[in-house]
Structures are given as C-alpha cells and as structure tokens.
Amino acid sequence: MSKKSKKKIIFIMPPKNWFYGIDHANSNRIIRYFQENKIFDVYKFNDIDIFLKNRLGFKDLLKIIYFYFFFKIQKQKYVFALNSSYILYCNLVFKKRVVNFFSQILNIKCILRWDHLNEQIPNIVESILKKSQFHQVVDYKKFFLEKIDNINFNHYTWQKNEYFCEKNFLENKLELKNLKLRRLDFFFTNERIYNNTLLNKKNDLKKVGLVGIINQPYEQTKEIKNLAILIHDKKKFFEKKYFRNLINYSHYKYSKKKNELMNIENIQFYGLDLSKNKEKILDADNFFSEVSKFFIIINPSNPISLTITPKFYQIFLYGGFCINELPSETPPKLKKLKEYIFYENLNDLKKKIEFFKNNLSVYYSIKQEIYEISKNLKKDTHRIFFDEFIK
Known part of the structure; x- marks a missing residue:
C-alpha cells in the first residue's frame, strides 16, 4: 500500500494507570502493527482525560476546540481503540443530551470493539450520569440504545464465531437484537516460529x-x-x-x-x-x-x-x-x-x-x-x- 493511499485514523489511548497499564501496552502494540505494516496513518489521542472530568474548565474547552479544528483539517477516516469504552467515554453532555465528540461532533466512523458488554454498557452509562442528572435510570441497556448509540457507531466483537461461541450467542444471551454486532478482533502478534521442543x-x-x-x-x-x-x-x-x-x-x-x-x-x-x-x-x-x-x-x-x-x-x-x-x-x-x-x-x-x-x-x-x-x-x-x- 503506497503512502498516499493510507487511511488516516485516530487511535484513542487509555490512561496509563488504567487496568494496571495492560490496555495501554496493548494499544501501543496494535498501533505499532499498523505503522510497521503501513496499514494506517495513526494519530495517537492521549487526551481522553478531558472527557473523564465531570466539569470542564476554560483550558479544557480551548483544548477541545483545538482538536475539533485539527481533526477537521486532517480528515480522519476512522476512530479506533482497544475496546469500545475508550471511545464511548469521549462524550459531552448538554442538559439531557449526550453527544460523542468523535462520532457526532466530528462525524467520524467509530469502531467499537466490545469485550464484556454486560459490564461495559453499565459502566459507560454510569460515567455519563455523573456529568448530568437524567431522570432515574432503571435499565442501562435501554438508556444506552436510546441516548448514546448513534449512526456512526459501528459495533464489533471477537465473540461472533465458532472459536468462542455458537452463532448469535451474545445476541440471544443478552437480548441484544437491536445492537448489530459484527466480528472483529485485534489479533495482531509478533511473528514467531512455533517449536514444541521449547519445553524442557x-x-x-x-x-x-x-x-x-x-x-x-x-x-x-x-x-x-x-x-x-x-x-x-x-x-x-x-x-x-x-x-x-x-x-x-x-x-x-x-x-x-x-x-x-x-x-x-x-x-x-x-x-x-x-x-x-x-x-x-x-x-x-x-x-x-x-x-x-x-x-x-x-x-x-x-x-x-x-x-x-x-x-x-x-x-x-x-x-x-x-x-x-x-x-x-x-x-x-x-x-x-x-x-x-x-x-x-x-x-x-x-x-x-x-x-x-x-x-x-x-x-x-x-x-x-x-x-x-x-x-x-x-x-x-x-x-x-x-x-x-x-x-
């Protein structure tokens, strides 16, 4: 793939101290794979902390405005992250409206790779509830589908094939028929030669x-x-x-x-x-x-x-x-x-x-x-x- 044809993407980096740094290390590994194999032109977004604050300061707003114009000029094709949560945390809340910075304000397709949906969806909703007082939430899934999900969110999971489960297992188990899940995993590892004599x-x-x-x-x-x-x-x-x-x-x-x-x-x-x-x-x-x-x-x-x-x-x-x-x-x-x-x-x-x-x-x-x-x-x-x- 020639340099001119490489698609520009944004890769959201989790904070280094989250999950003992494992997700941060794995994110760098995926980015390294993209770069070494000349797949994407990657911009590492290291400022997720802005969107984790319950209240934005003046400097935070200036930073968001800067990123808005910077990304508009760059014209990125996709937003990636190791898992969906890191993209979904990047929200702004205006009264009763939840707006995702990348999918709605910048209008970029976001690749949401889900791990454990039953845990992730409630955590994402709870992070939003800290920013604004919505009416009492009883069902996290319903709130997510009605208030957060949007057309630029593309939903994927590794749990969509016979290596992990029966067909449509997740949709049936969690009653997620309204959430269209496709198969995707970042199974990018260093090449090595397998040798079963490694064992002493x-x-x-x-x-x-x-x-x-x-x-x-x-x-x-x-x-x-x-x-x-x-x-x-x-x-x-x-x-x-x-x-x-x-x-x-x-x-x-x-x-x-x-x-x-x-x-x-x-x-x-x-x-x-x-x-x-x-x-x-x-x-x-x-x-x-x-x-x-x-x-x-x-x-x-x-x-x-x-x-x-x-x-x-x-x-x-x-x-x-x-x-x-x-x-x-x-x-x-x-x-x-x-x-x-x-x-x-x-x-x-x-x-x-x-x-x-x-x-x-x-x-x-x-x-x-x-x-x-x-x-x-x-x-x-x-x-x-x-x-x-x-x-």
Whole structure:
C-alpha cells in the first residue's frame, strides 16, 4: 500500500494507570502493527482525560476546540481503540443530551470493539450520569440504545464465531437484537516460529503458571453473599438495582478462585503479582512467549465473562498449553477436546495436570492441534480486518 493511499485514523489511548497499564501496552502494540505494516496513518489521542472530568474548565474547552479544528483539517477516516469504552467515554453532555465528540461532533466512523458488554454498557452509562442528572435510570441497556448509540457507531466483537461461541450467542444471551454486532478482533502478534521442543521435559513439568493478576480476595459482604444464582443471568448486569453488587460479587469470586489456585502444590505463578512486580507490566508479546515456556498455564474464568477470551488462543499460538476453567459456552471449535482443556473444579484440575505429566504424547498432540486452530483464528482475524477496512 503506497503512502498516499493510507487511511488516516485516530487511535484513542487509555490512561496509563488504567487496568494496571495492560490496555495501554496493548494499544501501543496494535498501533505499532499498523505503522510497521503501513496499514494506517495513526494519530495517537492521549487526551481522553478531558472527557473523564465531570466539569470542564476554560483550558479544557480551548483544548477541545483545538482538536475539533485539527481533526477537521486532517480528515480522519476512522476512530479506533482497544475496546469500545475508550471511545464511548469521549462524550459531552448538554442538559439531557449526550453527544460523542468523535462520532457526532466530528462525524467520524467509530469502531467499537466490545469485550464484556454486560459490564461495559453499565459502566459507560454510569460515567455519563455523573456529568448530568437524567431522570432515574432503571435499565442501562435501554438508556444506552436510546441516548448514546448513534449512526456512526459501528459495533464489533471477537465473540461472533465458532472459536468462542455458537452463532448469535451474545445476541440471544443478552437480548441484544437491536445492537448489530459484527466480528472483529485485534489479533495482531509478533511473528514467531512455533517449536514444541521449547519445553524442557526435565525441568518444566513442575512449572504451572497462572494467567493474570493476583489480588487479595475481596470481602464477602451481605449484599453479594446470595448472588451466586443471579449472576448466571448476564442480562441482570444491565439492571441498575443489581449491577454494582454483581460486579462486586464477580471481583470477590474471581480473586478467591485465583488465591485458591495459588495454593495448589507445585504451582509456580508467572504473570502480574502486584506485590512483587510493583505494578510493572510486561509487553503483551513478551508475556505470551515467556509464559508459554511453562508446562501448563491455568486460566480461571471471571464470572463476568460470557465465553473464553482471546488470550486462551494467544497462549497456544506462542507454543504454550492452557487449561481453562469450564466456560458456560463451549466453543464449537474446541468441543472434541473439551475433556482435556477445560476443568470443572480444583480436584478435576489436579487430575488433568497429573494426567498430562504422565501422558506427554497426548499433551503434545493437543498442544499442536490447538496451535493450528489458533493459527487459523489469526489468519481469519487478519482477513476479516483487511476486508473490512483496507479493501
């Protein structure tokens, strides 16, 4: 693609301290991919903080006016972000009207990539409610569709294919038939040669890693104690009366599970232990290549989640082996391997770890098979992305 034909885009950067800096590091990785492969002419927007304020000062207004004229002259084609929230936080509220700076004021197409809609939509609505007193909001989803969504918002998710779930799973599970979701993921990784001899059989069979961040368990309050049944209905997250308690319950349960996993004999944690690393974030590419040297990586499911996440495939793509907590929705692509790569409880997990230690031929066979599936996912992701934005 020649330099003249490159489309100009804006990429919204999250604040560096959000989500322990992980999203900021991943955003830089995606931008680097766009630039190195000469896909887009990227403008990094580092001023999302302006739109996070409940009240704008005079200097803030001047800055917004400056950006308005700057972007009008530049004529950007799209606005991207690692996930939809970072674009949707860029709103101005005038009395009872919510106006998005990029989609409505600048009239640019915004590429909204959704992760966990049941959590994200309420958070976006709550950020707007802090800026202006609307009438009492009961249903976050209804408020989003009526007050926030607009014609320049293009909705996408990675949860739209058999690698993650059955067809129309999200629309049916969350009753999102009025929100047209298309498939898109930023599955852009560094190229590497897979080599299943990376594993040192003698030393690495005892090394079992745990994905993600370790926090101390949240306190189980009276409000969240009886939510175990309710959380299975993910639509409840859209209801104001349940949302905050369901989020607290999810954090409590997720942290509790991780701490329980840490106590399994012979587990060696590799990832983000905030007490040891002092919130140091590893580059996403280096993280997956390093963690994949472990014998097995365990990935517990967050109660917020609807399906497995892309990091499951990333681990295999880098030559690793991941055992994921059994999700509510088994991906069609993985159903024949279900009994090997998903665990139901701690006892089941320990049995699977011992099984693979004693059956390395099965271990390598499954590792290779899901590596090939992950490679195909990466190819599909790239093809869909280029068909959507480059052709």
